[in-house]
Amino acid sequence: MGLPPYAATWERIWYYGFRVFCGFVFLFLIAPILIIVPLSFNADPYFTFTKGMLELQPSAYSLRWYLDIFQNGMVDPSLPKFSWAWLVDSWNNAQWIHATKNSWFIAICATLLSAALGTTAALGLSQSQMPARNLIMSLLISPMIVPLVITSAGLFFFFSDIHLTGTYLGIILAHTVLGTPFVVITVTATLVGFDRSLIRAGQMLGAPPYKVFFKIIMPLILPGVISGALFAFVTSFDEVVAVIFLASYDQRTIPRQMWAGIREQISPTILAVATILIVISICLLTVIELLRRRSERLRGIKPS
Amino acid sequence: MADVSVTGNDMIADDGVPLKVKLARATRRQKIRALMLVAPLGIFILLAFLWPIGKMLFESVYSPDFGRVMNRTAGELAKWDGKGTPGEPAWKALVLDLQQAHKERTIGQAATDINYERPAARSLFTKSARHAKDITGPPYKEGLLKIDKRWDDHGLWALMQRLSNPYTLRFYLNAMDRTYNAQDQIVQQPPERRIYLPLFLRTYILSAAVMLACLVLGYPVAYLLSVLPLKTSNLLMIMVLLPFWTSLLVRTTAWIAMLQREGVINSLLVWAHIISDKERMQLIFNATGTTIAMTHILLPFMILPLYSVMKTIPPSYMRAARSLGANQFTAFTRVYMPQTVPGVGAGCLLVFILAIGYYITPALVGGESGILISNMIAYHMQKSLNWSLAAALGTMLLVSVLLLYWIYNRIVGIDNMKLG
Numbered sequence: 013m014g015l016p017p018y019a020a021t022w023e024r025i026w027y028y029g030f031r032v033f034c035g036f037v038f039l040f041l042i043a044p045i046l047i048i049v050p051l052s053f054n055a056d057p058y059f060t061f062t063k064g065m066l067e068l069q070p071s072a073y074s075l076r077w078y079l080d081i082f083q084n085g086m087v088d089p090s091l092p093k094f095s096w097a098w099l100v101d102s103w104n105n106a107q108w109i110h111a112t113k114n115s116w117f118i119a120i121c122a123t124l125l126s127a128a129l130g131t132t133a134a135l136g137l138s139q140s141q142m143p144a145r146n147l148i149m150s151l152l153i154s155p156m157i158v159p160l161v162i163t164s165a166g167l168f169f170f171f172s173d174i175h176l177t178g179t180y181l182g183i184i185l186a187h188t189v190l191g192t193p194f195v196v197i198t199v200t201a202t203l204v205g206f207d208r209s210l211i212r213a214g215q216m217l218g219a220p221p222y223k224v225f226f227k228i229i230m231p232l233i234l235p236g237v238i239s240g241a242l243f244a245f246v247t248s249f250d251e252v253v254a255v256i257f258l259a260s261y262d263q264r265t266i267p268r269q270m271w272a273g274i275r276e277q278i279s280p281t282i283l284a285v286a287t288i289l290i291v292i293s294i295c296l297l298t299v300i301e302l303l304r305r306r307s308e309r310l311r312g313i314k315p316s
Numbered sequence: 317m318a319d320v321s322v323t324g325n326d327m328i329a330d331d332g333v334p335l336k337v338k339l340a341r342a343t344r345r346q347k348i349r350a351l352m353l354v355a356p357l358g359i360f361i362l363l364a365f366l367w368p369i370g371k372m373l374f375e376s377v378y379s380p381d382f383g384r385v386m387n388r389t390a391g392e393l394a395k396w397d398g399k400g401t402p403g404e405p406a407w408k409a410l411v412l413d414l415q416q417a418h419k420e421r422t423i424g425q426a427a428t429d430i431n432y433e434r435p436a437a438r439s440l441f442t443k444s445a446r447h448a449k450d451i452t453g454p455p456y457k458e459g460l461l462k463i464d465k466r467w468d469d470h471g472l473w474a475l476m477q478r479l480s481n482p483y484t485l486r487f488y489l490n491a492m493d494r495t496y497n498a499q500d501q502i503v504q505q506p507p508e509r510r511i512y513l514p515l516f517l518r519t520y521i522l523s524a525a526v527m528l529a530c531l532v533l534g535y536p537v538a539y540l541l542s543v544l545p546l547k548t549s550n551l552l553m554i555m556v557l558l559p560f561w562t563s564l565l566v567r568t569t570a571w572i573a574m575l576q577r578e579g580v581i582n583s584l585l586v587w588a589h590i591i592s593d594k595e596r597m598q599l600i601f602n603a604t605g606t607t608i609a610m611t612h613i614l615l616p617f618m619i620l621p622l623y624s625v626m627k628t629i630p631p632s633y634m635r636a637a638r639s640l641g642a643n644q645f646t647a648f649t650r651v652y653m654p655q656t657v658p659g660v661g662a663g664c665l666l667v668f669i670l671a672i673g674y675y676i677t678p679a680l681v682g683g684e685s686g687i688l689i690s691n692m693i694a695y696h697m698q699k700s701l702n703w704s705l706a707a708a709l710g711t712m713l714l715v716s717v718l719l720l721y722w723i724y725n726r727i728v729g730i731d732n733m734k735l736g
């Protein structure tokens with residue numbers, strides 16, 4: 013959308029004004045996230061830029077909050093840093109390490125479950141003979157729409173009856189519920205462009221159903237499955253309401269630990285953790301983008 | 317495929333079965349296969365999502381504690397005509413119930429139940445239960461009145477009659493700021509004691525404000541992204557997608573760092589001499605903070621559907637309008653904007669649905685004046701432990717969300733929901 017040479021003055025003003033406005037919106041989107049990164053290297057225990065930081069004095073910056081991630085909660089923080097005993101103590105007792113282990117464990121279990129359940133359901137939903145397709149689809153998607161507080165409250169009532177509150181299984185099941193809609197949506201979207209004659213060709217050539225599934229269907233819908241699984245993973249990794257309602261201290265995840273940190277003792281350690289999470293989300297973003305391109309290439313859409 | 321021979325009007329396969337029947341069978345088999353594939357997730361969602369929500373609905377109308385602890389009184393009150401205070405048998409039942417509840421230490425449950433409806437009733441119950449053993453024989457009414465005169469109160473007995481029934485709508489009345497007056501009629505609470513209706517109102521207003529802010533900020537950006545060359549727009553798209561993929565807690569933390577009194581925005585304004593050091597603005601722990609942070613968090617949910625709609629509008633339409641004599645403004649408002657309405661609808665509904673159920677961000681940056689109905693639900697779940705009221709509030713919120721979801725489904729269609 014170039015500006016034509018015959019544009020009137022007010023059109024020029026409009027054109028540049030529009031771009032400046034958009035620039036501000038982009039700034040609004042990205043600035044809060046970027047501002048966290050330098051703040052996490054603060055040498056002082058504040059959430060703000062100190063005078064020294066603005067003057068770029070090296071002494072105003074430090075890695076102490078990153079070290080604190082490994083140390084907070086240790087039995088004996090006076091051990092020599094990075095010695096074997098220090099590492100063991102950190103691995104077993106540091107709060108953030110504990111939360112990280114929980115987050116990964118819960119997210120991976122929930123992702124595997126939702127990917128398996130969601131992909132199977134999407135395969136069924138995309139068949140032309142599926143009865144009551146729209147109704148079933150809206151039911152399966154609804155966990156994404158219903159506010160988390162309501163889902164968590166309902167699960168709390170239910171899990172209290174069957175003694176699943178404060179257990180890993182309870183959290184994993186809750187996160188699976190929240191993750192499946194994403195898998196269903198992405199895999200169904202991938203299957204829209206799926207050429208069903210490939211399945212028939214496979215069957216005609218004598219492949220049994222499982223072989224058709226693993227050799228023909230799976231490779232083609234894999235990008236959809238993976239990006240759905242990534243969504244499910246991020247949902248679980250980022251989810252905090254269900255954890256607040258259903259988990260005890262043992263199942264604390266990273267967001268739960270951040271929640272407690274912001275409410276109780278606000279320290280730049282949270283900013284250090286946030287910076288690490290931002291780096292992780294940049295990696296995820298890259299993976300998703302690569303998958304999208306691969307999927308477009310495979311389905312013969314002109315690469316963009 | 318079998319050979320086909322034609323006899324009369326029906327085509328018959330070589331095993332003698334009409335082709336129509338065979339086709340119907342094959343279709344049914346396919347249907348069953350499709351259903352079988354959906355079944356595992358369907359059953360899982362039914363058990364781990366719909367059933368719990370059903371439990372919540374049940375919890376909101378079911379409250380058996382009072383009737384269970386005070387079961388003799390409940391039995392007597394079922395026969396009561398509701399005028400004045402009941403006769404001696406009900407007083408006797410009450411004394412016996414109080415004695416037993418004190419012995420079994422269950423009086424707390426009944427007292428808590430009645431305390432939700434009438435503050436200070438707890439002390440009346442616990443005190444009377446402690447002293448009930450002194451009443452050894454009739455007249456029970458005088459005995460009980462000697463312990464506490466407050467028992468001679470029609471409203472209290474009417475309340476106990478209502479509480480005796482385990483199935484109740486009183487939590488909904490409570491959630492709608494309604495109460496019973498002295499004549500046992502349902503009336504609205506006086507304005508200063510209304511809590512939930514103003515909170516619902518605030519939730520809707522704040523969500524609408526966030527939705528509007530997202531539309532105003534998102535529409536131009538989506539337009540810019542859709543008209544720029546792909547290389548540039550893909551690059552700019554990262555700026556939209558990075559917040560989308562960043563943890564909610566991280567973004568909320570970021571806004572605390574930005575908005576607090578010593579935060580980045582205030583410091584920038586002071587540095588630029590727009591405000592003095594003393595006039596730093598209170599941007600956080602109020603409704604302003606909630607609105608700003610939620611707008612930031614939900615903006616990608618507006619931009620992405622808008623972008624996917626705008627991407628499909630051919631630029632030649634605008635050029636055609638221009639060449640037919642419309643100026644830039646007319647061409648944009650009369651030709652371009654009507655075509656973006658589906659995207660606007662999808663984005664606004666999505667943002668609004670997500671906003672009215674928001675919990676984390678208002679809890680962290682909302683302070684007193686910026687909290688939403690979800691925060692009240694969480695409060696009753698975790699702090700006040702009035703689960704039935706939490707369930708009733710949750711049900712009311714759920715109804716609004718489902719209504720919007722239904723509209724979304726009608727207008728946009730679930731299938732068109734796009735991610736990332």
